[in-house]
Amino acid sequence: MILIFWEYFKREFEISISQATDILSQIGFFMWIMVLFPLALGPDPDQLKQFGIAIIWIAAFVSIVPAYERLFSDDYTHGFIEKALHNAQPLGCYAAAKCFCFYLVTTVPLLIILPLICLMIGINSSLYFEIALSLLLGMLGMTLLGGIASGLVLGARRAAILGAVLILPLSLPILIFGTMSGLALMESEPIKPHLYLLIALDLCLIVISIPAMQLGLKNAIENDS
Amino acid sequence: MVALQSIEDELFLSKVSIFRGHKLIVDEISFRLPAGGICLIQGPNGAGKTSLLRVVAGFLPASAGVLSLGAHLFNPIKSILPIWYIGAPFGFHPSLTAAKNLSQIASMRNLSLPIDDSFRIKDFADQPLRTLSSGQLQRLALSQLLLRKDSYTPDLWLLDEPNSALDSYHCLILETMIEEHLRSGGRVIAATHQPLCEHLSPEIIQLEARK
Numbered sequence: 114m115i116l117i118f119w120e121y122f123k124r125e126f127e128i129s130i131s132q133a134t135d136i137l138s139q140i141g142f143f144m145w146i147m148v149l150f151p152l153a154l155g156p157d158p159d160q161l162k163q164f165g166i167a168i169i170w171i172a173a174f175v176s177i178v179p180a181y182e183r184l185f186s187d188d189y190t191h192g193f194i195e196k197a198l199h200n201a202q203p204l205g206c207y208a209a210a211k212c213f214c215f216y217l218v219t220t221v222p223l224l225i226i227l228p229l230i231c232l233m234i235g236i237n238s239s240l241y242f243e244i245a246l247s248l249l250l251g252m253l254g255m256t257l258l259g260g261i262a263s264g265l266v267l268g269a270r271r272a273a274i275l276g277a278v279l280i281l282p283l284s285l286p287i288l289i290f291g292t293m294s295g296l297a298l299m300e301s302e303p304i305k306p307h308l309y310l311l312i313a314l315d316l317c318l319i320v321i322s323i324p325a326m327q328l329g330l331k332n333a334i335e336n337d338s
Numbered sequence: 339m340v341a342l343q344s345i346e347d348e349l350f351l352s353k354v355s356i357f358r359g360h361k362l363i364v365d366e367i368s369f370r371l372p373a374g375g376i377c378l379i380q381g382p383n384g385a386g387k388t389s390l391l392r393v394v395a396g397f398l399p400a401s402a403g404v405l406s407l408g409a410h411l412f413n414p415i416k417s418i419l420p421i422w423y424i425g426a427p428f429g430f431h432p433s434l435t436a437a438k439n440l441s442q443i444a445s446m447r448n449l450s451l452p453i454d455d456s457f458r459i460k461d462f463a464d465q466p467l468r469t470l471s472s473g474q475l476q477r478l479a480l481s482q483l484l485l486r487k488d489s490y491t492p493d494l495w496l497l498d499e500p501n502s503a504l505d506s507y508h509c510l511i512l513e514t515m516i517e518e519h520l521r522s523g524g525r526v527i528a529a530t531h532q533p534l535c536e537h538l539s540p541e542i543i544q545l546e547a548r549k
Contacts, residue, residue: 337397
């Protein structure tokens with residue numbers, strides 16, 4: 114099981130590298146949302162600091178949500194999911210490897226430019242690691258939600274926007290605990306309780322999402338043939 | 339005492355019907371496929387050849403009817419009988435090279451790359467897949483059947499139009515390959531418009547177009 118997970122992961126990673134522009138444009142999108150907010154809110158540093166964390170989270174969500182549609186759609190149109198169905202391991206293994214790789218290649222670049230973003234909106238750089246940690250936990254949950262939605266809408270018309278409409282309401286708990294951890298950070302309160310809640314959410318989603326994605330993919334194949 | 343399912347047992351499709359929406363596409367088709375047997379599904383466009391193959395592959399549940407292997411129900415997804423479904427789209431990723439795509443499939447199914455390059459994959463091994471012609475793509479897809487494993491198992495090959503884009507030389511290679519596969523106890527079900535392995539006198543399933 115672990116071996117084939119690793120094989121799927123390697124395949125995904127190679128494909129992601131060959132399509133690096135997708136990741137770059139998504140990061141560019143994130144950057145631009147972050148640039149637009151200070152321009153619209155005005156340059157008052159106190160105000161920016163107050164809204165900064167919330168803006169980072171919303172920008173991260175908004176920039177990533179349209180990308181979930183391509184999570185399974187390429188493999189679906191190219192017939193790879195059918196191929197994976199005949200491999201020895203269940204489809205959930207494929208879906209999990211796919212989500213994990215997607216999570217890494219989208220979140221790591223986000224964390225790389227995060228210091229720059231912190232500088233831009235005037236958040237103290239000593240808080241970087243805590244913010245990065247909460248984002249890392251939050252985006253894992255988001256990717257799993259994205260996987261469920263992407264599996265569900267696979268093969269549907271206008272799947273990207275339909276997926277986004279499905280994901281965003283479900284992402285509220287992640288957004289709330291994520292931004293609360295940031296606000297606690299700003300006011301020098303302990304952030305651990307919020308991080309633990311994020312971890313709990315992630316663990317629940319790991320359990321739910323893998324069978325859910327497996328069902329979604331199987332259903333898509335049946336409707337296709 | 340329940341008899342164990344054996345890989346050598348006869349594959350039996352009993353009165354399989356397929357509906358798409360409210361439309362009946364395949365009506366009560368039955369056939370038997372013993373180990374070493376070949377079966378051709380023929381019929382005009384839209385007669386349900388691919389649908390029938392996809393039912394055997396387990397992609398599509400049959401609306402009615404039973405698939406069995408020996409005395410047991412046949413579940414293609416969890417079967418002891420390894421299945422290769424070769425039909426467009428072939429499951430390759432267009433931005434990777436041909437060689438990379440093939441080696442990924444091999445490592446995913448724990449197989450090793452073939453020694454003999456019957457379909458001459460080397461000619462285009464380093465090209466990204468999107469630059470290949472449909473014939474080359476088909477050759478690459480068929481060369482998955484040549485991937486080797488440590489111990490031999492008589493796989494079930496489901497071929498959807500396997501020779502539609504091949505030149506006459508590679509058609510011949512395909513026929514030799516199928517012949518060898520059957521001789522060692524494998525099975526083949528192919529949906530095709532063109533003649534395939536006529537000298538082996540395959541069982542022919544004729545599907546009718548429905549209005």
